[in-house]
Amino acid sequence: MSQLSSADTTTETPAEDEAPVEVDERRQAVLDELTRRLGADAVVGSHIEPGYDLWVRVTREAWPEAAVAAKAMGYTFFDFLSAIDWLPSPFGRDMDAQEDLLGDPAPAKEPQPIVQGHAGGETRFQLLARLYSISAGMGVLFKADLPDDDLSVGTWSETFLGANWHERETHEMFGITFVGHPNLIKLYLPTDFQGYPLRKDFPLLARRVRPWPGIVDVEPMPGGDDSEGDGE
Amino acid sequence: MTATSDPTQLSELAARATDNRVNLDFETEGMTLNMGPQHPATHGTLRIVARLDGEQVVSAEPIPGYMHRGYEKLTEVRSYPQINTLVNRIDWLGSFANEVPFILAAERLMGVEAPPRAQWIRTILFELSRIANISLFLGDYGLQLGGMTAGFYAFRDREHVLNQIEAATGGRFHPNYDRIGGLKDDLPKGWIANTHNAMDKILAFCDEMDDLLIGNEIFQSRTRGIGVIPADIALSYGLSGANLRASGVDWDLRRDSCPPGLVYDQVDWKVWTHPDGDCFGRTWVRFQETREAALIVKQLLDTIPSGPVMAKVPRIIKVPEGEAYVETENPLGAMGYYIVSKGDLVPFRVKIRSASFNNISVVPWVARGAYVPDLISILGSLYFILGDIDR
Numbered sequence: 001m002s003q004l005s006s007a008d009t010t011t012e013t014p015a016e017d018e019a020p021v022e023v024d025e026r027r028q029a030v031l032d033e034l035t036r037r038l039g040a041d042a043v044v045g046s047h048i049e050p051g052y053d054l055w056v057r058v059t060r061e062a063w064p065e066a067a068v069a070a071k072a073m074g075y076t077f078f079d080f081l082s083a084i085d086w087l088p089s090p091f092g093r094d095m096d097a098q099e100d101l102l103g104d105p106a107p108a109k110e111p112q113p114i115v116q117g118h119a120g121g122e123t124r125f126q127l128l129a130r131l132y133s134i135s136a137g138m139g140v141l142f143k144a145d146l147p148d149d150d151l152s153v154g155t156w157s158e159t160f161l162g163a164n165w166h167e168r169e170t171h172e173m174f175g176i177t178f179v180g181h182p183n184l185i186k187l188y189l190p191t192d193f194q195g196y197p198l199r200k201d202f203p204l205l206a207r208r209v210r211p212w213p214g215i216v217d218v219e220p221m222p223g224g225d226d227s228e229g230d231g232e
Numbered sequence: 233m234t235a236t237s238d239p240t241q242l243s244e245l246a247a248r249a250t251d252n253r254v255n256l257d258f259e260t261e262g263m264t265l266n267m268g269p270q271h272p273a274t275h276g277t278l279r280i281v282a283r284l285d286g287e288q289v290v291s292a293e294p295i296p297g298y299m300h301r302g303y304e305k306l307t308e309v310r311s312y313p314q315i316n317t318l319v320n321r322i323d324w325l326g327s328f329a330n331e332v333p334f335i336l337a338a339e340r341l342m343g344v345e346a347p348p349r350a351q352w353i354r355t356i357l358f359e360l361s362r363i364a365n366i367s368l369f370l371g372d373y374g375l376q377l378g379g380m381t382a383g384f385y386a387f388r389d390r391e392h393v394l395n396q397i398e399a400a401t402g403g404r405f406h407p408n409y410d411r412i413g414g415l416k417d418d419l420p421k422g423w424i425a426n427t428h429n430a431m432d433k434i435l436a437f438c439d440e441m442d443d444l445l446i447g448n449e450i451f452q453s454r455t456r457g458i459g460v461i462p463a464d465i466a467l468s469y470g471l472s473g474a475n476l477r478a479s480g481v482d483w484d485l486r487r488d489s490c491p492p493g494l495v496y497d498q499v500d501w502k503v504w505t506h507p508d509g510d511c512f513g514r515t516w517v518r519f520q521e522t523r524e525a526a527l528i529v530k531q532l533l534d535t536i537p538s539g540p541v542m543a544k545v546p547r548i549i550k551v552p553e554g555e556a557y558v559e560t561e562n563p564l565g566a567m568g569y570y571i572v573s574k575g576d577l578v579p580f581r582v583k584i585r586s587a588s589f590n591n592i593s594v595v596p597w598v599a600r601g602a603y604v605p606d607l608i609s610i611l612g613s614l615y616f617i618l619g620d621i622d623r
Contacts, residue, residue, distance in 0.1 A: 052340070053557060077483075078470040079559070080585040084572060089308070117555045117572055128570065128583065130557065134467075134483045141557065162470035165593040173304075188297035188622065197305055204305055 024050035030073070030140060031056060037069040038062050045143070047118040055119040057143040063127065064154035064180075066142055071159055075131035075140060078160035081167060083146075083174045084126045087200040088112040121145050125174060127153060131160075152177040173198035262290060265604070269298045276618030278592070282599070282607065289607055292599035294592055300622040307582040312338055312412060312549045315582070319569075320406040322586055323620040326365035326563040328357045328397065331410040334569045334582075336493045337558035338412050341551045341573055346493060350414040350541040355494045356427070356532050357397065357409065358560075359525040363434055364393045365563035366522045369615050373515060374445050376612045377454045382445045389437040392430040399423055412549055414542035424533050431526045431533075438523040446519055455511035459598050459610035462509060469597070470590035473565025474521060475614055478506045478513035485561035494560065499531045511613035518615070550577055564588050564620055588620035 027048045034056055035043045042062035047055040058066045114124055123145040132139040146153060155178040156163035167178040168187040175196040178184060186193065195202055268279035277298035283290040303322070307315050319334050320327040332354060339345065346354070371386020394404045400419055401407035409416050445451055461471070463479040476483060484503040486496045504520040506513035551573040559568030565587030572581040591614050598614075599607055 055555075076464070076467045077472075078468060078590070079566070079568070080470070080570075080583065080590075082570075082583045084581050084583075088574075115574075130568075130570075130585075134481065134488070137488045139557075139559075160470070161465065161468045161597065162590050162593055165589065188300040197302065200308075202305075204309055 024048050024054075026136070026138065027054040030054060030136075030138075033073060034066070034069060034140075037072070038065055042066075044145075045119040045121070047120075049118075053139065053141055055141045055143060057119040057121065057145070060144050060146060060153050063142075063144045064156065064159070066144075067129075067131070067156045067159040067163075070131050070140060070142075074133045074135050077132040077134055078156075078162040079130035079132050079139060081127070081129040081156060081163050081170060083170050083176055083198075084117075084128050085124060085174065085198065085200045086114045086116050086121065086126065087124050088114070089200045119143050123147055125151060125176065127170075127176070129156070129163075129166075146176060151175055152179055154178070155180040157181055172196070175199070267607075269295075278616070278618055278621065280595070280607075280611070282604075284604065287603050289599050289602050289604065292595055292607065294595050296592070296618075296621045298622070299618050301619075303623045304582060304584060307579055309578060311577045312551060312579070315579070316410065317406070317408050319584070320408055321619055322584065322623055323365070323562065323564055323567075323588070323617045324405060325368055325617060326361035327403075327405055328401070328407045328409060329361040329365075329560070329562040330567065331408070332358055332494070333491070333558045333560045333562075333567055334571075335410045335412055336491050336560070337556045337569045337571045338549075338551055339493060340491075340556045340558060341554045341571060342412065342545070342549075343552075344413045344543055344545055346414045346543055347540050348495075348537045349418075349539045350543075351493055351495050352532055352536045353400075353415055353419060353541065354410065355496065356529050356536075357400065357407070358494065359529045359532075360393050360397055360427075362525045362563040363522055363529075364390055364397065366518045366525075367393070367434070367437065369518055370441050370445060370515070370522070373612045373615075374451065376608055377451060379445060379448060379451060382441060385437065385440055385444065389433055392433045396423070396427045396430050399426065411542065411545075413545035414540070418541050424536065427533055428530060431530050434526040435523060438519070438526070441519060441522075446516060452512060454605075454609055455515060455613065456508075458511045458606045459602065459613060460508065460510045461594060461598055465594070465597060466509070469594040471565070471594060472587050472590065473561065473563070474514055474517040475565060475591050477504065478517045479509035480505055480507045485559060485566055489559075491558050491560060495532070496528075498535065499528050501528050501531075511609045514613040514615070548577070550575060551579070559585065562587060564615065564617060565591055567620075584623050586620045586623055588616035588618075589623070592616045592621055 031046050031054060038058060042058050043056060044059055045057035116126065121143065125146045127144040127146065129142045130139050144153065153176065155167060157167060158180065165187060167181055168184060170176050171178060171184055172186045172189050173196060263284045265282045265284050267282065269277040279295040279298065280292055281295060282292040303318055306318060310318065315334065316331055319330045322330045367386050367390045371383040374382030397407060398404045400423055401409035461479050463481050466476050466479040466481065482503060482505050487503055490496050501524055504517050504524065506517050553573055553575040555572050557568055557570045559566050567587050568585040570583035571579050574580040598610055602610060
């Protein structure tokens with residue numbers, strides 16, 4: 001029991017330490033500067049996790065300018081660019097393979113609402129990218145909403161050469177078009193591949209048709225979902 | 233190439249003419265050279281299609297994807313402990329280092345912090361992975377450039393590190409030792425003394441490598457001034473790790489934004505940079521980092537605190553709703569995981585930022601105008617692991 005109690009203190013101390021430091025002035029200053037450069041209309045959402053990260057959501061139109069503005073502010077290191085599909089998976093519980101259900105097909109899942117994460121959002125697809133400033137020693141995460149009927153956005157590959165491959169990957173995995181990209185062809189997938197694998201409505205077939213040997217490991221323990229392990 | 237009226241060809245010619253490293257006047261009918269997917273210099277199955285003009289590379293386009301395993305999709309149906317075994321297989325030479333940023337990101341979302349002893353052991357194993365990874369690079373790069381000797385010494389001495397990793401974790405290549413909230417087990421008896429011995433052997437290995445490889449005249453003439461990447465291009469491509477530090481950028485995530493959970497602030501160490509940005513610089517920085525890593529491990533072994541190695545976490549890992557990005561300085565460069573959780577057993581989305589993906593995307597830029605044998609020098613010095621490109 002001595003082990004458990006000492007572990008308790010380590011988990012709780014950081015939360016207490018952080019409580020007074022709610023305002024992260026450095027990240028707030030970066031956000032203000034970005035808003036000034038892009039215009040208040042272009043920055044539609046933001047989120048600061050004090051001491052950790054800054055999320056900035058810009059409009060689709062301001063996406064290429066956001067890269068230019070951030071680069072001018074010293075965010076010269078291109079970290080990554082990708083996307084998030086916020087649609088909840090339509091394939092029942094993600095854990096259930098059809099064969100694990102002993103003949104009963106998975107119950108049809110009622111469509112769940114789309115809930116976006118930090119910095120908010122309005123659409124199913126969101127771009128996600130991160131730039132880093134070596135002089136400031138911190139990064140900025142950018143997001144942008146893309147409407148379902150027009151999944152296209154201006155390219156970053158002119159501002160950051162490394163975005164070339166990341167945009168090709170995002171293009172083949174999510175079906176997002178980057179306008180102005182010099183070479184928007186498939187990167188990993190075969191040329192004739194159909195569909196966009198990282199979309200939530202693209203089934204992971206191997207998972208659906210094969211029983212899962214690991215299912216035992218994640219079955220809920222007696223005592224409900226929130227059993228706290230050896231706490232009692 | 234002869235006169236043409238095809239607009240695409242014309243624009244290609246114009247683009248090439250702006251790049252003074254390729255002399256358009258002397259250009260002849262080109263030839264396409266296919267390297268890989270089974271070339272020894274590609275560490276696996278990277279394919280490179282190079283357009284040649286005589287001995288000079290006009291354009292080189294890497295074609296990855298022969299080993300794509302779809303980890304980003306798989307993570308959406310696997311629980312967090314299971315993903316830990318998956319990410320082991322991204323950079324398979326420094327496997328433990330792959331686990332660390334993932335576990336740290338999950339810990340941040342859960343608000344869990346590992347006990348000090350676990351943080352120390354994590355950092356030690358993180359550096360041991362670095363030594364295991366880079367010592368193979370030093371040997372393998374010598375092999376690729378025709379220096380067989382270094383390869384044998386590297387394989388011999390890497391065993392010392394792998395033995396220590398195996399003794400602690402049970403796995404030579406895929407430890408799966410990190411857990412949310414701590415580590416699987418404590419260290420076995422005698423491990424600290426044995427690791428001290430292993431680090432002494434690694435330091436001796438570094439001295440040997442200094443003579444055999446770094447100081448070798450042929451090696452230097454094959455690498456000096458070859459494949460120069462300026463700092464702004466390196467940053468723009470997102471190169472990280474030794475590839476970036478060899479271009480003179482003094483940036484190391486271990487020192488500059490070390491996530492909580494690793495204890496690099498507890499040791500006295502140095503970040504090595506090289507001003508040249510060429511193949512030699514990249515090798516030299518990695519070589520110095522190996523020695524530095526051994527010294528870090530020795531310091532940490534002396535100060536390792538006692539106590540538990542596992543914090544109190546629920547038996548069933550459910551990560552609360554939220555998003556977190558944690559990036560660490562892995563052997564190959566900056567590696568990060570962006571985890572989106574919806575409070576379920578499985579993550580909603582995991583974006584894996586692997587170092588080699590960015591590092592190798594610079595090849596079309598840096599190979600232009602190089603000679604064919606230099607292409608091997610350049611590819612080897614960028615040092616990629618196929619699993620780290622394809623994920």
